[in-house]
Amino acid sequence: MVTVFQEPITAEEIKAKVRDLGADLVGIADGEVLNQHPPDPANPKRPSDITDHDAGRVIVIAKRLTAGTTRLTRWDERHKYYNDELVLNALEMLSLELVLWLEDRGYPALIVPPTHVDPRDYNGDPAASLGPVLSLEHAAVEAGLGTLGLNQMLLTPEFGPRVQLTAVLSSVPVDCDARIAESLCRGPACGRCLSACPGDVIGHWDRDWEACDTYRSPHGFNALADHIGRIIDEPDIQKKKAMLRSEDQFYLWQSILRGAGVVTGCRRCQDVCPVGDDYPALADALDAIPEDNDDKRARLAAMLADEAKGVLPASYLAARRWIGAPAGPEDEGA
Ligand code: SF4
Ligand code: SF4
Structure with missing residues (x-):
């Protein structure tokens, strides 16, 4: 230019x-x-x-x-x-x-x-x-x-x-901002995102993205392909017609119309995270996590024990530039 x-x-x-x-x-x-x-x-x-x-x-x-x-x-x-x-x-x-x-x-x-x-x-x-x-x-x-x-x-x-x-x-030549060095996340000692996740797809500084997609895009392309596939496979013509008028089809149609349920969907992990100046005004509705269970609590405890020993998963090491240093282990100059 x-x-x-x-x-x-x-x-x-x-x-x-x-x-x-x-x-x-x-x-x-x-x-x-x-x-x-x-x-x-x-x-x-x-x-x-x-x-x-x-x-x-x-x-x-x-x-x-x-x-x-x-x-x-x-x-x-x-x-x-x-x-x-x-x-x-x-x-x-x-x-x-x-x-x-x-x-x-x-x-x-x-x-x-x-x-x-x-x-x-x-x-x-x-x-x-x-x-x-x-x-x-x-x-x-x-x-x-x-x-x-x-x-x-x-x-x-x-x-x-x-x-x-x-x-x-x-390419406007203006000053850039600096990264925040300290992790804002409270790590597995908090783990509220993992506890609340309906798909239980959250790992140790990681997520099963494919499994998450079925929740965060519940009426997306995969759901559409599955639905059409089921209609094609249905041999009974009356059932086939009923599937065309089903609630599943209705939600898919609405979602194609607006993107709601395709580009937006589950955000339960976002809702329950206690980080943010806004959280105190939300807490009365969100503090309780009915999706929590013993298995999730045990996994978070195991993550916490690993971190206390300085053992961090590969997913953290690959992303530590963007996660920042969690409480405890040394950040080795990400
Ligand atoms: S959007 Fe968050 S809460 Fe929902 S399935 Fe994915 S990771 Fe879990
Ligand atoms: S809920 Fe928020 S602060 Fe707690 S572990 Fe998850 S991302 Fe970190």
């Missing part, structure tokens, strides 16, 4: 604009740092894979989830799916406004929405978990917005994990 067309601009001016547009949190990461530290080096997803020219900065934007829906304790509550989808809509609109504002000042920009997966990763298995083109949780850590928790969700000081994210790429 020819610099004569560019107005001088600062990081603070960008952040003020983003907040004016309705965002709750905003941070700026160095695109080159993200290029050098892909979360999965075997399958790197870098800003430079999206654009050669306009990924110098990654502006990560967060909007909080509504407290009223967080206080609904069922994981499969459609009010949550719809409300979260509306938060996502608002994020998309405000990030588009930011792109246009930056471009009016001479800085080409583009949006990386959280729902955009790389179609090149699809291998014909609808159950396989597909990652986004850029991990916004990791970008948010690089932009100083928070750290990753026990199940690798983003935790922020203000809203814990109760946020949605989007990002704008632009």
Whole structure:
């Protein structure tokens, strides 16, 4: 871009604009740092894979989830799916406004929405978990917005994990934010996310992403492929017709219409996390965890005992740059 067309601009001016547009949190990461530290080096997803020219900065934007829906304790509550989808809509609109504002000042920009997966990763298995083109949780850590928790969700000081994210790429030459060094997560001594998880998919600084997808995208592509497959396989024509009019089909249709239940779904782990300035106002509805059981408590105790001995799983070691140093063990210069 020819610099004569560019107005001088600062990081603070960008952040003020983003907040004016309705965002709750905003941070700026160095695109080159993200290029050098892909979360999965075997399958790197870098800003430079999206654009050669306009990924110098990654502006990560967060909007909080509504407290009223967080206080609904069922994981499969459609009010949550719809409300979260509306938060996502608002994020998309405000990030588009930011792109246009930056471009009016001479800085080409583009949006990386959280729902955009790389179609090149699809291998014909609808159950396989597909990652986004850029991990916004990791970008948010690089932009100083928070750290990753026990199940690798983003935790922020203000809203814990109760946020949605989007990002704008632009090579606008402004200062970047620093990562938060200390882990915000209280680790297995807390473990409330694991205790509450309806699919029991949370491990030791890890998560079974494929199993999680059946909850966080309950009416997504895999559910659609399964449903259509069952209809095709049903030999009885009357039953086949009934399946076309079933509740399953109705939810799939509604979800295709709005994305609710596809790009939004279970967030029980986010709801019960005690991290965040917002949690005290939520606690009366969320402190009790009916999904907890002896087996989950025993696994958390075993994790805690391992950490007390300085034994950390490979999942932590691979992600410690973004998790930060948990209480106890030394961080070896991530
Ligand atoms: S989104 Fe739901 S299923 Fe996935 S880890 Fe969180 S609580 Fe468990
Ligand atoms: S619920 Fe507890 S263990 Fe889970 S991410 Fe939050 S602080 Fe960490």
